[in-house]
Amino acid sequence: MLDPKLLRNETAQVAEQLARRGFDLDVALLAKLEEERKQAQLDAQELQTERNSRSKNIGKAKAAGEDIAPLLKEIEDLGDRHKAAESRLNDVLTQLEQIAMGIPNIAQADVPAGKDESENQEVLRWGEPRQFDFEVKDHVDLGAALGMDFDTAAKISAARFVTLSGPLAKLQRALTQFMLDLHSEQHGYTETYVPYLVNADSLKGTGQLPKFEEDLFKVNDGEFYLIPTAEVPVTNIVRDTITEDASLPLKFVAHTPCFRSEAGSYGRDVRGLIRQHQFEKVELVQIVRPEDSAAAHEELTAHAEKVLQMLELPYRKVNLCTGDLGFSSTKTYDLEVWLPSQQTYREISSCSNFGDFQARRLQARWRNPATGKPELVHTLNGSGLAVGRTLLALMENHQQADGSVVIPEALRAYMGGQDMLRV
RNA sequence: GGAGAACUGGCCGAGUGGUUGAAGGCGCACGCCUGGAAAGUGUGUAUAGGUUAAUAGCCUAUCGAGGGUUCGAAUCCCUCGUUCUCCGCCA
Structure with a gap:
């Protein structure tokens, strides 16, 4: 939510800012x-x-x-x-x-204007897409021999679900552990376990409700919703609380499954792991003093990038344009990993600075020592990373001619020393 | 799932319909006292909204949440939530 005072007193300027991102006030x-x-x-x-x-x-x-x-x-x-x-x-x-x-957040000044994702601004590229001297398979074909089974999942549930078995299931767990360890041990985040079913107040707090209800799975007649991202339960840790200055910044890392109805995305990414109703994600959340949020945003994004670097996955970082910016965000970097099968970069992490937008809905505050008063904090989050997409990116980028997959060095300790998934 | 008890300010705790935003205590802040400190002592110590040039004043709301009764509700009634105790069930 925007500052109601701002909305009241500076309506014209606010409308102008919102017009930049295509919202008509x-x-x-x-x-x-x-x-x-x-x-x-x-x-x-x-x-x-x-x-x-x-x-x-x-x-x-x-x-x-x-x-x-x-x-x-x-x-x-x-x-x-x-x-x-x-x-x-x-x-x-x-x-x-x-x-x-229903009013979205105002974009920061350095967010490029644009109507959709085609006008996002590339900030950097890391790593060279590998040259293959054989015909690359996508992760579905590779996975067929390694324990990835969409048909069985469809029988158990529906389309957009998957079962993994054996080494692939273990690899997904290894990726999760690796990310959690990296962020908690190297990047200063507190490992956190949270509920996967949340109430409507929590979803209002982070901005998924009331506007985006159709994206969510509703349980027990609306008593609960399945979380679409750990952002919801983790950020809501500070709902209705006043944090002491000395405790800031709060940095949380959580691994959770995420559940998305994907209403309105029929026909998109129907093949494979890219777009599932249920997927694993390791999420980074920071609660910071307002003056620190821009720096924290850069830092948090770098933490997510580190995962890709250690897994030797080429990626690019883009500054989302106003038209592609999420509802609650002031500025978002997407990290897009290279997918050889699609010969393109695909989103694997989204790192956002929400300013005080979520904090206002959450009544999440800190006591500013300068004024002695409770003031709104700034909230940020980013995927560090989406585990399912990391798994598929790893399979595709590190595949061998015979369909086996090389396990990156950083991950081997988590795979009992194994250096390859063999067919 | 059943039965019972509770929920008051940063914390503890008084308060069963009338000038109670709320006694008292603790904590905290500032002052006095002191060579310095402790003790003692004085003053102050919530959040939100409105009005306003104003974080001055004034007005309004807030005693778990939401409804209701009443001229008037922290106090009475209803619904919900949370915590605790006992019983049942269970990983």
Whole structure:
């Protein structure tokens, strides 16, 4: 959520900023509702004040043993008037709230303007895509011989699920362990275990609700939702809390499965592991002082890049343009790994700085020693990395002519010293 | 799943319908006292919204959350949540 004061007082500038990312703010409607809100609030408060003072007087009169009947008669209709004023106020507030919850974050100044992903700005490339002297297979073909089975998963559940068995299942676990160890031991994150079913308040806090409900799996009639990313439970650790200055920054790393309905993506990436209803991800989350968030964003992205580097996977880093930027984000770097089978870079990590946007919804604050007051923190997160996509990227990039897959050096300790997945 | 008890400010804790945003204590901040400290002592010590040039003043809300009763609710009623105890079940 944007700062309501900013939205109120600087509506024109906010609208201009939002237009940059293709969001059309209804300035006139907002101004009208704001005017109504002000009047309704004034009315309600005025009646409230009167009721309070009248009631006090009745109390005094009663204590003094006077007859309070005439006093009661005087304010017969006050209650109704007050209720009416309050319900008017609530109507307006609800409308304003709905609008506010649907407004995306404002992009930082160095986010390139653009309409869609084609206008994202490449920041850097790391590693050389390997030249193969044989015909490359994609991970589905490679996986068929190594224990990756989509048909069995479809029988058990549906399309967009997978079963892994044997060495591939172990490799996925090894990747997860490797990432968790790297971030917790080398990068200063606290390993964290969180619920995979969350309530609606948590999803509102991080911005998935109310706007993106169709992307989620709903459980038990809406009592819970399956998490689409660990960002939700982990960031919500600080919901409704005031963190002491000395404790900042908070850095969490969590491994969780992620569940996405993929409504609206029918026909896209139907083959293979790229787009699944259920996948594993290691997520990095940072809660920082506002002035530190830009630096933290660079740092967090570098932590995710480190994983790709250690796994010897070529990638590029892109600064998402305004049109491709996520709803809650002020700035996002995507890391895209090279996929030989597709001869292109595909997203494997998304690292975002949300500014105070999530913090405001979460009421996540810190006590600023300079002011002594609770102020909103900044929140960030990034995949470090999406494990399923890492698995497929590793298979494809490190495949051999005979269909076996070389295990990168950094991972071998997690595979009992094994250096290759043999067919 | 069943039965019972509880939920008050940073913490502890008083308060069963009337000037209670809330006694008292602890903690914290500043001052006095002291050679310095402790003790003692004085003052202050929430969050959010509105109004405003103002983090001045004023108004409003907030005693787990949401509804209700009432002129008036921390106090009465209902629903929900959380914690604790006992029973059942269970990895």
